[in-house]
Amino acid sequence: MKLKISFPEERVKSPILSEVIIKTGILVSIVSSHVDSKGGEIIIEVIDKSYEAIKDEFESRGVAVQLLDTLICRDEKECVDCGACISVCPSKVFGYAEDWSLTMDTQKCIRCGLCVGMCPHQALSIDGTDCE
The missing domain is CATH 3.30.70.260 (ACT domain)
Structure with a gap:
């Protein structure tokens, strides 16, 4: 926790x-x-x-x-796999798969919010409201 x-x-x-x-x-x-x-x-x-x-x-x-206690959430429809979140995440939550699609390991997230502010498409949130 x-x-x-x-x-x-x-x-x-x-x-x-x-x-x-x-x-x-x-x-x-x-x-x-x-x-x-x-x-x-x-x-x-x-x-x-x-x-x-x-x-x-x-x-x-x-x-x-x-x-x-809320995990980082990504709106798959809004995310364009640009990688802006990768560059600012101190915990290395984000990465790229072999096909260059964005990957996430939410268990590494420290909920700092840096990625949310960096995302140009507002595809990320940490308040849990955008999670499916």
């Missing part, structure tokens, strides 16, 4: 991630991270049954937690 942890500016210098891991004993995998002096976001992966405990600990420290 993937979670997006959003740190406000005033909490960036606190060792929140370490504190939560020590307090809960729940190990996390960091999937993606961007933190600077103005705030930041970390996407982590935890075992499904650990979600509530780790969410509560982060929130008690003034950090927002969002469950990332």
